[in-house]
Structures are given as C-alpha cells and as structure tokens.
Amino acid sequence: MAELSQAGDGLLRQAFAGDTYNSAVYLKRTFSQCDVQFISGLGTDSISQAMLDSATAEQVGTELIGRTDKLTIGLYQIHTDPQGERSFTYWRSNSAARQTLSLMNEDAKHALCSMDMVMFSGITLAILPPPEREALWALLDNLKQANVKLVFDINYRPALWTNRTEAQQSVKRGIEYADILLPGVEDFSQLFELTKLPDIMAFCQAGGATEIVLKNGAQEVHLYGDDSARTVTIEPVKKVVDTTSAGDAFNGVYLGARLSGFTMEQATQQAAACAGFVIQHRGAIVDASQYQTFVAQLRQA
Numbered sequence: 644m645a646e647l648s649q650a651g652d653g654l655l656r657q658a659f660a661g662d663t664y665n666s667a668v669y670l671k672r673t674f675s676q677c678d679v680q681f682i683s684g685l686g687t688d689s690i691s692q693a694m695l696d697s698a699t700a701e702q703v704g705t706e707l708i709g710r711t712d713k714l715t716i717g718l719y720q721i722h723t724d725p726q727g728e729r730s731f732t733y734w735r736s737n738s739a740a741r742q743t744l745s746l747m748n749e750d751a752k753h754a755l756c757s758m759d760m761v762m763f764s765g766i767t768l769a770i771l772p773p774p775e776r777e778a779l780w781a782l783l784d785n786l787k788q789a790n791v792k793l794v795f796d797i798n799y800r801p802a803l804w805t806n807r808t809e810a811q812q813s814v815k816r817g818i819e820y821a822d823i824l825l826p827g828v829e830d831f832s833q834l835f836e837l838t839k840l841p842d843i844m845a846f847c848q849a850g851g852a853t854e855i856v857l858k859n860g861a862q863e864v865h866l867y868g869d870d871s872a873r874t875v876t877i878e879p880v881k882k883v884v885d886t887t888s889a890g891d892a893f894n895g896v897y898l899g900a901r902l903s904g905f906t907m908e909q910a911t912q913q914a915a916a917c918a919g920f921v922i923q924h925r926g927a928i929v930d931a932s933q934y935q936t937f938v939a940q941l942r943q944a
Contacts, residue, residue, distance in 0.1 A: 644659070644660060644661045644717040644719055644735065645657060645658075645659060645694070645716055645718045645719075646720075646926065647720040647721070648720070648721045648885070648926045649723070658926050658927065659697045659698075659928075660887075660926070660927035661683075661717075661740075662764050662796070662798055662888075662890075663681070663683075663762060663763070663891075664681055664683070665891035665892065665928060666796075666892070666898070667679050667680075667698075667701075667895060668698075668701045669899075669917065669928075670895035670898055671702050672935065673895070673913075673917060674896075674899035674900070674903050675702070676903070677899055677903070679702075679703050679704060680704035680705075680706065680754075680758070681704065681707070681708065682707045682708065682743065682755070683708050683740045684708065684710070684714070684739035684743040684745075685709075685711075685715075685739050686710065686711060686712065686714050686715035686716060686739050687710055687712045688715050690716060691716050691739070701931075706751075707747070707754060709739075709742075709745075709746025709748065711739055714741075715738070715739060716738060717733065717735030717737075717770075718734040721887050721927075723884075723887075726883060727886050728886055729885060729887045731800075733802065733803070740770060741770050741771060741775065744775045744778035744779055745778070755782070755786060756785060756789035757789075758786075759791070760792045760794055760823075760898060761786055761792075761793055762793075762794040762795070762894070762898065763779070763783075763793070763794070763796075763817070764797070765795075765796065765797045765798040765799050765810075765813075765814055765830070768813045769800060769804050769810070770803060780820075783820045792822045793820050793821050793822050794894075795817045795818060795823070795825070795826075796824075796826065796890070797814055797827070797830040798827075799814065799829075799833055799834045811834060814834060818846075818852070819850045821851075822853055822854065823901075824856065825856050825858075825890075826847070826856075826857060827857070827890060828840075828843065828860070831843045831846065843857060844857065844865070844872065848867065853868065854867070854868040855867040855868070856911065861877055863875060863877055864877065864915065866908065866911065875908055875915070880919045880923060882923060883922050884922065885925045887922075887927045888921060888927035889918045889921060889922045890918070891927065892918045893914040893915065894914070896917045896918070897914035898910075900914065917937075
C-alpha cells in the first residue's frame, strides 16, 4: 500500500508499507542472508511500479507478485496521538491485493511449496473477498502437505471486516493452519473477549501451533514452545513517536532470527529491541541507514 504520514506544516509524506510487507523488509534488513519473497497483487500503473521498485531496493523478492492493468495499490493515512499510538484511514476498495490469489500463477504457487516459511495475517484474510479467501485456504492446504511452516499474525483490524462473526470464523481457521502464531493480547480481547493469559494460551494451543509468541504491548512477551512456557520482559521505550509497525518489525526480526538458528528467547529479545527502535521514528519503515546503524550496534552489544 501507499502510506501517507504527517510531515509537518500540513504536508504529508508518501512511502510504501503494509503489515506483511513491513515484516518482509525488516526481516531482510536484519538478516540479509535470508531469501525473502513478498506475495501480493499490484497494478501496472506508475505508483504500483514505484512500490515494486521500493521492494527491489530493499532486496525483497517480487517474482511472486501478480499484476493487473485493472487495479492499483491501496492507500492509508496514519494518525498518531501525543503518545504515539496510531489509527488509520484506509482507501483500498480498488486494491489489486484483494485479488492476490487470482493473480498468482501456478509457477508462483509451486514456488511457495519449496519455502521454509510462509506468513499470512489477519489483514490478509480481511481484505480478501470470500472467493479469494477460499482460494487462500486451498493454497494453505497445499503448503501444509508440502511441509512448509505456516506463520499467522492475527493483526485484527475491525474496520477491515464486514462483521465480527466473519472475523472470528476466519481467524479461528487461520489459527488452525498455523505452526507459528504471532498474536497480541489485544487481538484476543477485542475479537474473542479473552483477557486472561491461560485462556488465550489454551485457545492458541487448541489450534495446534507448536510455537506461540504472544505480545502484551510494551510489557512482556509470553512464549510457548518445546512443551514449555516462559516470559520475556521488554525494556520500555522512553519516547514513543509512532507505533505504526511495531508488531510488523517484531514479526520480521523474530522470524529472521529463528531461521538463523536463534532460540525463541534470543529471537524475542532481538525482535523487541528492533521494534523499540522503529517506534521512535515516524512511518512504518524507518530510514534504512539509521536502521542498519542500530542493528550493527545491537550486534556489538
């Protein structure tokens, strides 16, 4: 999607972002040895091409992206309050991403079956019309049969769903596909009215996930894996500017760390540190040179 954020003096800054795209960028920036592909739909117009060029500049693969001359990319604007908490206004009815499965050719589907991991999110589910969502379930069935590890971030955004019941049914099905779950406590309180940690963990475990990373805002991360549970405390950020892609950055760095051989605890610590850096800057994706400097310092610490 195209992202609009405040630039001061009544001006808006344009960038390109989106939850799974943000995760792909931060994964690649932090663990350059990983081969990262982004899956979506784009138009053939100039702004769609600019987003494709942006992904290429980030060394995120675009070979699996389908394109159409009938649609374009979505648009959203970030609104932040004095505490840096964000809300969004979306314009995405004409977004090619809503036709991702229809635009994906058989070669792309076959290529996905050779991946180590494939991540999808609640926003992925929310923006797809029912026929496209059914096609996604069929694709996930094939990936499961090919032993691809499936990763699901609930990322519940009420404004994107027709109604809460539809969201509950789709998210529960997504949880059942997941080998790795990356939700937030807020997702469960808003969507399923679950607020207690044991109830949330039991809900997640019932779906069959073997690795659960439950984020509780800026406080802590609750982990479940290898048949044991533990908690990692998060060092709070003193000055929060924009929380837009905190969870996305966390997800990308966590998955990159796990693919690189780090333990769940080590991956969580790295992911939380990088997310903490990101929320001290405006927009979903921070300046690349600033981020790389931070990562280099983190590795030397």
